Amino acid sequence: MSESPRPVTIDQPVTITVNGSEVTAQKGELLIDACERAGTYIPRFCYHSRMSPVGMCRMCLVEVDTGRGPALQPSCMLECGDGMSVDTESAKVRKAQDGVLEFLLINHPLDCPVCDKGGECPLQDTTVAYGPGESRWVEEKRHYEKPIAISATVQLDRERCILCDRCTRFADEVAGDPLIHFMHRGSNTQVNTFPGEPFSSYFSGNTVQICPVGALTATPYRFKARPWDLEHAESTCTTCSVGCRVSIDTSRDEVLRYNGVDSDPVNWGWLCDKGRFGFEAIKHEERLVAPLVRSGDSLVAARWNDALDAAVAGLRSVPASSIAVLGGARLTNEAAYAWAKLAKGVLGTDNTDCQLGDGLPADAVLGLPVATIDDVCRPGGTVIYLGPDPKEALPVLFIRLRHAIVNDGVKVVELTPQSTSLTPLAAASLTYRPGEAGVLAEAIAAAHGAGAAGVDAAGVDAAGVDAGRIAAASDLLAQASGPITVVIGRPSVAESASTVVDAIGAIVRRFPDATFLPALRRGNVIGALNAGLAPGVLPGRVRRADAAEWFGAAWPRVPEVDGEDAAGILRAAAEGRIDTLVLLGADPLGDFPDASLAEQAFIGARRVVAIDLFLTESARRATVVLPATGFAETDGTTTNIEGRVTQVVRRVTPPGTARSDWQLAVDLADRLGADLGFESLADIQAEMDELSAVHAGLTVAAAASDLDGVVLPLVSATVADPAEADATGSDSASASDSPAAEATAADATVADEPASDADPETAADVDDGLIPAPAPLAFVAPAPTTVPALDAYAARLVVGSTLYDAGTMVRHARSSAGLGPAASIRLHPLDHSQLGLGTSGRVRVINGARSTVLTAVADGSVARGTAVMIGGLEGGDDSALIDVTAAVTDVRLEVVS
Amino acid sequence: MSRFNEANEAIAHEIIARYPRPKSATIPLCHLAQEQDGYLAEDAMAHIAELVGITSAEVMGTATFYEMFKLAPVGRYVINICTNISCQLVGGEELLEHAESTLGITSGSTTADGLFTIEDVECVAACTEAPACQVNYRYQHRVTPEAFDTLIADLRAGRRPEIPDHGTLGATRQHISEDRVANITPPEQQVEPAWYAARNATGGESA
Ligand code: SF4
Ligand code: SF4
Ligand code: FES
Numbered sequence A: 001m002s003e004s005p006r007p008v009t010i011d012q013p014v015t016i017t018v019n020g021s022e023v024t025a026q027k028g029e030l031l032i033d034a035c036e037r038a039g040t041y042i043p044r045f046c047y048h049s050r051m052s053p054v055g056m057c058r059m060c061l062v063e064v065d066t067g068r069g070p071a072l073q074p075s076c077m078l079e080c081g082d083g084m085s086v087d088t089e090s091a092k093v094r095k096a097q098d099g100v101l102e103f104l105l106i107n108h109p110l111d112c113p114v115c116d117k118g119g120e121c122p123l124q125d126t127t128v129a130y131g132p133g134e135s136r137w138v139e140e141k142r143h144y145e146k147p148i149a150i151s152a153t154v155q156l157d158r159e160r161c162i163l164c165d166r167c168t169r170f171a172d173e174v175a176g177d178p179l180i181h182f183m184h185r186g187s188n189t190q191v192n193t194f195p196g197e198p199f200s201s202y203f204s205g206n207t208v209q210i211c212p213v214g215a216l217t218a219t220p221y222r223f224k225a226r227p228w229d230l231e232h233a234e235s236t237c238t239t240c241s242v243g244c245r246v247s248i249d250t251s252r253d254e255v256l257r258y259n260g261v262d263s264d265p266v267n268w269g270w271l272c273d274k275g276r277f278g279f280e281a282i283k284h285e286e287r288l289v290a291p292l293v294r295s296g297d298s299l300v301a302a303r304w305n306d307a308l309d310a311a312v313a314g315l316r317s318v319p320a321s322s323i324a325v326l327g328g329a330r331l332t333n334e335a336a337y338a339w340a341k342l343a344k345g346v347l348g349t350d351n352t353d354c355q356l357g358d359g360l361p362a363d364a365v366l367g368l369p370v371a372t373i374d375d376v377c378r379p380g381g382t383v384i385y386l387g388p389d390p391k392e393a394l395p396v397l398f399i400r401l402r403h404a405i406v407n408d409g410v411k412v413v414e415l416t417p418q419s420t421s422l423t424p425l426a427a428a429s430l431t432y433r434p435g436e437a438g439v440l441a442e443a444i445a446a447a448h449g450a451g452a453a454g455v456d457a458a459g460v461d462a463a464g465v466d467a468g469r470i471a472a473a474s475d476l477l478a479q480a481s482g483p484i485t486v487v488i489g490r491p492s493v494a495e496s497a498s499t500v501v502d503a504i505g506a507i508v509r510r511f512p513d514a515t516f517l518p519a520l521r522r523g524n525v526i527g528a529l530n531a532g533l534a535p536g537v538l539p540g541r542v543r544r545a546d547a548a549e550w551f552g553a554a555w556p557r558v559p560e561v562d563g564e565d566a567a568g569i570l571r572a573a574a575e576g577r578i579d580t581l582v583l584l585g586a587d588p589l590g591d592f593p594d595a596s597l598a599e600q601a602f603i604g605a606r607r608v609v610a611i612d613l614f615l616t617e618s619a620r621r622a623t624v625v626l627p628a629t630g631f632a633e634t635d636g637t638t639t640n641i642e643g644r645v646t647q648v649v650r651r652v653t654p655p656g657t658a659r660s661d662w663q664l665a666v667d668l669a670d671r672l673g674a675d676l677g678f679e680s681l682a683d684i685q686a687e688m689d690e691l692s693a694v695h696a697g698l699t700v701a702a703a704a705s706d707l708d709g710v711v712l713p714l715v716s717a718t719v720a721d722p723a724e725a726d727a728t729g730s731d732s733a734s735a736s737d738s739p740a741a742e743a744t745a746a747d748a749t750v751a752d753e754p755a756s757d758a759d760p761e762t763a764a765d766v767d768d769g770l771i772p773a774p775a776p777l778a779f780v781a782p783a784p785t786t787v788p789a790l791d792a793y794a795a796r797l798v799v800g801s802t803l804y805d806a807g808t809m810v811r812h813a814r815s816s817a818g819l820g821p822a823a824s825i826r827l828h829p830l831d832h833s834q835l836g837l838g839t840s841g842r843v844r845v846i847n848g849a850r851s852t853v854l855t856a857v858a859d860g861s862v863a864r865g866t867a868v869m870i871g872g873l874e875g876g877d878d879s880a881l882i883d884v885t886a887a888v889t890d891v892r893l894e895v896v897s
Numbered sequence B: 001m002s003r004f005n006e007a008n009e010a011i012a013h014e015i016i017a018r019y020p021r022p023k024s025a026t027i028p029l030c031h032l033a034q035e036q037d038g039y040l041a042e043d044a045m046a047h048i049a050e051l052v053g054i055t056s057a058e059v060m061g062t063a064t065f066y067e068m069f070k071l072a073p074v075g076r077y078v079i080n081i082c083t084n085i086s087c088q089l090v091g092g093e094e095l096l097e098h099a100e101s102t103l104g105i106t107s108g109s110t111t112a113d114g115l116f117t118i119e120d121v122e123c124v125a126a127c128t129e130a131p132a133c134q135v136n137y138r139y140q141h142r143v144t145p146e147a148f149d150t151l152i153a154d155l156r157a158g159r160r161p162e163i164p165d166h167g168t169l170g171a172t173r174q175h176i177s178e179d180r181v182a183n184i185t186p187p188e189q190q191v192e193p194a195w196y197a198a199r200n201a202t203g204g205e206s207a
């Protein structure tokens, strides 16, 4: 286990002597860390640099002289002070280490040959390095039933436990789920759960990683490999967009586990269980292994040649506006760029959206100044949180936020339509009436931190929140030290994105120097947005209209008009205006908030080309299905919520003949007679560097060389000098012979003859500054959304998210499948009792023509007049109720007899 | 057995209100539950967890540390017989054997009628009165086998009213009226005493 000492800034240097050499340490830094940084490793079991020291194991004893003569002290509990002198190798220290290990081994079974930890076990390694050669213990050792399952995935062999308190401390301090605890005492002390209450934490897998012995093991890895047979490679988890760094451990072309890697600005070594055990999905036997082509009612396996021909058949000779590409958030940055180039630069359609109705408009994500996770968690800072429950959507972001709030005095003002995991931690949590986030944000801005006076000024309740609480929140924000950071996302898919955008507008007006961290969930959604896979934008955080000339000079063509977003695309399909719908890892039938619209779109679309890992509900209805590579099967880079680009690596062979997404874009373009100009990832990266302002100067080498990656945008060296650009800016002649100039009609079809590709000359024009670099996209607050009043007989719906929803990857990961909560609709107890049900009963939930039947549950945390559901659950049917064209979703409830 | 009954839940709330943090009431509430049921039931621990806002695992972790919280039902009278050195010298072990044979159980178990549990314990700090034992933690001094038989007979006949059922801490319950509740400001909100603040301000720590 190589947990490294936490990075430290030395602004109060003290000098200590370690084994005779002088070392500079930060005052107050723990001695164990200071020594390690200076190259002197002190053995330890209980100490972990990301948790508070407890001094449980005594393995870190060293001789310390603080002026009163040398004495044995635990170095994990001792803060460095000036003049401290440390001996880590004295005879006394050796004896202490030897003794501590002998004690620890008294009850330890020494079953290394059958223990999963053997070979990478700190107890084993430390015993060899520092311990006694033999045990003097002849008595019987402790015995326990072995192993016991403390959660669905974590097993505990209690007799191996050395009671270091790491797992229990993690559960309590880091995850905030103290469901495991030391029980009993003396030699009977053991880690255990309360009977019938398993350690069902989203973060339980971390305890396996940090356990210094083989007491905790994870079911997916138990007895699967020996550590010395594993190969490790650093990569980034793309299950959600926090972008935790992982080590992918493989053996014989199979992924066997992930471990967290400590990236200081991101995950601190932690992972969530969905990410950690997500590898089970990529090696699932239902992975697509060959292309499928529709023949009558069924999909039949086809050769790649035929499948690609069938796929392009619907892309050739059709108007650009009748082509749409949905999805792309699963892709690497490079694949997203290749697809953006295929869709926008070859097919000429701007109907692309990497979000499926659960995100925010591109300009709200790309056009606002970005806050990093560290900015949001800056000690003493103040944060506005308006997004999905972080624990459910972006689990490790929750860990960082929780730490910031609990340990670093960060104050969070939460705006939410339902209580979340942040609610008990937030300095202020305001529960607004669904759809009225904008109204609430305006009210907070209007109160302007004027305290009681502010209440008089605003004076009124807004969005169902009382004036006093609004004033208090406003005060908190006004007293913030340093700029406010804002986390933005979708608290509920039952209220439109525009209601959140309204709130963002109000926040931007009130706090002009605020920075924003998007809380969007899909793996590489930010990367896909940066690559231009959204309507109205082109790669590099630029508007289509502003950058048409720039890209027109390098690409065969650029879209003539702004396209539609996911909802618009599906509506167009439903209305018969879409000839070919390309699904880039998107599953609208299973994963779009408005099921009836998705269904109609599938009826209306003439052909559907699905590119996916699994035969999703949507892929089943496709005309052509192309199998793509999954995580750990493809190289590239990914971008997290902060815009941080890190490397993902290929470690195993994809199943069957699955191809990487970028290769598919190249293949399809090829068949359309266009050459994307990409023969390798490096080609794509080179073009991104050249054409995309945010990616300029980014090399994979740079992203790969630093385990923390690099945050975009970099200071760009290649964007044209504005002065030079001004001189030639109006001179469109340089662009007039570019391919874009030829494609003028909005409905132009893809030329049958090979379109001229990005030739070096045109790219050079761009580089030479002959064409002005497009202005970076800026967020412009649109006119506020009108939210209808809630009538007295209806309840306003909130649809939140949960980590273990019935999504494709969760269903195919054995450890996570089935862990999701049961579907229900939760109501305030008074609203619930008004229905005249018992403690729980079935209700028909009706929104106009849409309806579904659910179990109604009384829940005191739900606000009156609202009804709360969790989205994406098996049998949850939230998408049966939502109309994405409406700002809010009001439902009526009828008791089902 | 069970969660708190209504009367005890009211008492629980009263106890919680005495502390700056609800969690601090965990141990007093474990006692209350033990008083209600004679032992600390699982449901009671879950109820305590709800009341003080921690997890059941934390309540159980705390409770299992203490020998005197019983996690399984015990007799109405728990008899602790000291077998440590002072008592041993004057018949402690014989007393234990006598108790085991007359009650027909071994140390650590409970009679079938649910009346008596015997435990052998280390020194209970009554060495001057050896051999000593306790019934529900009430001292019995210089206990000869005959005295033990009388004790058992008296307990069976209800002639020892001063010894309440197992789990009862005291004959009367402490009630602190609201005006007498001590300062329950949480530590982090306490104002530092002036002398302490002054000492810290002048860098007193290194002095
Ligand atoms: S199970 Fe492992 S991590 Fe937990 S206390 Fe025991 S040795 Fe430490
Ligand atoms: S928080 Fe997100 S990125 Fe991190 S391990 Fe979990 S799913 Fe992966
Ligand atoms: S590492 Fe210091 S006591 Fe365990």
Ligand code: FES
Pocket: B082, B083, B084, B085, B086, B087, B088, B122, B123, B124, B125, B126, B127, B130, B132
């Ligand atoms: S030895 Fe029995 S009371 Fe002290």
